[in-house]
Amino acid sequence: MALTPRLDLRQSQSLVMTPQLQQAIRLLALSNLEVEAFIAEEVEKNPLLESGSEGSDNGGDERGGAADDFPDDGATASDFDAEDFDLEPVTADQLMASGDAGADSPLDVDYDAETFHHDSAVDMPGPGDGGGGLDGGLGLSGIAGAGPEGGPDFDAMAAADLSLQDHLLAQAGEVLSGIDHLVATYLIDQIDAAGYLEGDITEIAARLGTDQAHVERVLAVIQSFEPTGVGARSLGECLALQAREADRYDPCMAVLLAHLDLLAAGKLVQLKRMCGVDDEDLADMIHELRGYDPKPGLKFGGERLAAVVPDLFVAPRGESWAIEINGATLPRLLVNRRYYLELSGNRRDRGSRAWLSECLASANWLVKALDQRQRTIMKVAAELVKQQQAFFTHGVAHLRPLTLKAVADAIGMHESTVSRVTSNKYLSCGRGLYELKYFFTSAIQAADGGDAVSAEAVKSQIKALIAAEHPKKILSDDTLVDLLRDKGFDIARRTVAKYREAMGIGSSVQRRRQKALQGKAA
Template identity: 45%
Template sequence: MVSLGPRLDFRQTQQLVMTPQLRQAIKLLQSSNLEVSAFVEEELERNPMLEREESTAPAAPVAVECDSFEAASSPLMGEDAASPIEADWSSSYESGDALYPSSRGARADSWEDEGRSLEEIAGERPRSLRELLAEQARLAFGHPRDRLIASHLIALLDPAGRLPISDATIAQALGCETETVSAIRARMQRFDPPGLFCADLRECLAVQLAELNRLDPAMQALLDNLELLARRDTHALLHACGVDAEDLSGMVAEIRRLNPKPGASAEGEVAQLVVPDVLMRRLPDGTWLLELNPETLPRVLVNRGFHATAQTGARSKEDRAFLAEKLQAANWLVRSLEQRANTILRVAAEIVRRQEAFFRHGVGHLRPLILRDVADELGMHESTVSRVTANKYIATPRGTLELKYFFTTAIAGTRGGESFSAEAIRHRIRDLVDAETPADVLSDDAIVERLRAEGVDIARRTVAKYRDALRIPSSVQRKREKLAPAL
C-alpha cells in the first residue's frame, strides 16, 4: 500500500539566473552600433553618474601578421592563411534628384525590458530594411558566394536605396566576374520594395514600371527625358514619346505614383548607411591592421566627482541607496561597453587571420570556418561569437562586409588534413561548367573526378546538390543547349 500525506524533501538544483545587468551586457553585445549609441544616449540622460568622454583617442589597434608564402597547388584555396596574431588589447542619400527632397531620421527602441526574455525583446523590434533585404537574399540565392555579393550590395545602399557604384568596380573589389555581380544586382532590384540597387532615378523608376508590366517604348522614352518633365516642357515630351496629350498625362500620373526613393522607408524607418564597426588596412610590411571605428564607439565615463559631492550631501537612507544604485549601474555600463569593444576586436582579428586568402584573392578563396573554430581559439562560447558577428561590419580592402558572412562549412580533402570551403567548391564547380565546350560537357561524375584530382574528397550527390543550388542544369540539358545554335 502507498501512504498518502504531506512530506518535506530537500532538492539541490543548478539554475542560471539572468540578472538585469547580464541581460544588458548580452543585448549590448548582439546590438548594432546604432542601437548601442541610442541606448547610451538614453543612459546619459537617465543616470547622473555618467558623463560623455571628450577624448577622441582611438582604441588600441590589432596587428594581424600574415606571413608571405607561395600559392598552393590547389586552385580552390591558393594558399594557407594560418599565422600568429600579435595584439595589444585595449581596455578601454545624397540622391541628386532635384524633384524629390530626401529625409533622414532614426528611431531608438526602448531598453526597458526587465522581466522579459531576449526572444520577446528581439521579437518586438521592427526589422530594418537591411534585415528584410538580407532575408530575401538568403531565400533568393543558394550559392554562398552569391549571398556574400548580395550582402556587399546591401551594405553599399545609400539612404534612398541607390547604388551608384558600377558593377565592374564591385566585381574588382570582391575578386569575381562583373557578369556575376550584374546578374545578382538585377535580381535584387526586384526585391521588395522594387527599385532598390539602381544607379539613378531613371533606372529606379524603370524597374518599378517593369514590375508592373508598364515599361513600354513610350514610357521608356519618358524616362529617358526626365529633365524635360522637370522643366514641364510638354511639347518636347509629346514629340519624344510619340503620344498625344491625354496619353502623356496618364503616363506622368503613373510615374508620380511610383516611389522615387524606395530605400527611404521600411517599417516607418529610414534606410541607414552601414557604418563599419572595425576598420582594416594593410601595412607596408604585409600585416593587416585592425582597429575599432572611433565613430561607432560610445565614450562614457563614471562621474566620480559628482558622486562624491552628492554622497556628502545625502541626508536620507533612500538618497544614499539611490546614489549607490546609479553608481553601480554606471560602472556596469562602462565595463560592458569595454568588454563589447574588446570582444568585437578579438573576433574580427581571428576571422581576418583565418580568411587572409580571401582578402588577397577574392570570394573563391574563402576557407572553411565555423563558429566553434573561433570560439575555441579565443576561449569563448559559440553563442558569444554568434552574437558578436551579428549586425557587425568590417571595412576591408574588398568592401564593407558583415562578419557572419565569413563563416562557411568545410569539405574534407583527399590529402589528409587539408579541407576546403564549401563556397570555394561551389565557385570551382561554376568555373568548370563555364569552361565547358559543346564537345566536352561534364557529367556530375566527371566533376567529381576533376575535384578529386585537385584534392577535394567530395561525393557525387554533393556535387549534384551544389549544382542544383547554383541552378545549373544537368549535363544532358547543358549539352542540348550548347548544341542548339548549331542545329
C-alpha cells in the same frame, strides 16, 4: 506514515540571470550602430552617464568607447596570445558570470595616462596627407556607400521617401473625385510593392457594391499613372502598358506578350511563326522588352535603406595584419563622478542616496561591459584573421573551413560567446565588406586526400567556371564535377547543383536559353 508539516533546510545552486548579465550578453550580439543607439538610451535614463569626446573636461571617467586600449598603430595578427591584448585581468565569460555592478574599481587600462589621436581608420589622414589608416587608403573606400573619390556617394545612399501608395493617391486626387476616387483608393491599397494589383476584379466589385465595368474603368485610369505599368494584373499586361507608352504595341508585340511562356522557354522558331516576323524583327522586339521594367513599383518605398557600416577594419601591415575597431560609430562613454559627488552631498534622505548609488553602479557596469565587449571582439577577430590569413592574402579560393567551436577553443571562450560576437558585425578589408559569419564555412574533402577546403571556395570556383563558359558550350553539372575534381575538389553532382541553385545560377538548359535570348537581343 503520518503526514505532518515540518521545516527543512536545503542547499542548492542555480544560475541566476541578473540584469547586468543579461545586458552584457545582449551587448555582445549588437553591432556598433546598435550599441550607439543603446548608449543613447542609457544616457537619457542615467544622469551620471555622458557621451563625450576625447577632449571633454567634465570631471568624468572616460571608458567604454572606441577600442582605445590598443596602440595607435592598430592591433596586429602576427601574435595572437591573450597577453598581447592585455586580457589577463578578466575574460568575457568571467565578466558575465560575476554580475557584480557594485564595485567602483578602475579598469586595467589607464586612459588618463595615454593620448589617443584616432578613433578609427576613417579618422586618419589619407595617403595624400602623409599619413594613413590601417592600409593608408582604406578609410571610407571600404565602406558601402562611399563614392569613387572616397567621399560619400549621395546618389547611392538616397532612397525614395514617398511610398508607391502615396504617389498613386496623390495622382488619383488630381483626376478623380466622388465614388471613382473611393474605388481608386481601394484599388491602390491592393497594389503590392512591385506595382501589381492583387485580387480579382469581380471580388473587388462585389466588396465595393458596384459593377465590374465601373472597377475596370477606374483601374484603367490608375494604369495611366506614373510609373508606367503600375496596376497591371500580370507581367504581360505590365509590359503591354509600357509598350503602349512607347508606341510599340502593335499586333506582333501583342502576340509576343500573350506568349511570354514560349519566350521564357526559348521557343523562338514557334514565336516567329505566330508573330509573323523574321529573325531581325523578333530580335528587335526582344530587345525592346528587355528595356522595360517588370516591377515598376520598386522605384518607390517608404523605408530608407541603410548602408552597412563595418565594425572592424583589417589591412596588411608588413608581414602581419592590423585590426582595428571602427570607433567612429562608438561614442565615448563618461561616468561623471563630480556630478555624483555634488548630488550625493546635497541628498540626505536614504531613498535619494540609494537611487544615486544604483545609478553609479549601473554606469560603472555598463562602462566595464562595453570595454570588455571591445576586447572580446578584438580577440575573436584576431583569431579569425589568423585562421583565414590565406583568404586575406590570396582570395576566397583559399578560404579554410572553420567552426565556432574551433575559434572558441583557440581563445579560451565559450562557443555561444563567439556566436554572439560574430552576429550582426561586418569586417572591411581590401577584398570588400564581409559579415563575420561568412568566415565560418563547412568542410569539403579534397580530391587528392589533402586538407579539406571551404564550401565558399567551391562556390567561388563554380561561379568562375560558369562565368567563363562559352555560349555554345554550356557546362552541365556533370562537366562541372569533372572540372572541379581536376582542381582538387572532390564533390558530388547533387552538391554542385545545390551550390549552383544557392547562388541563383540556373541549370545548363536555362543558361543556354538565356544566352540564346541575349544573343538575339544584342
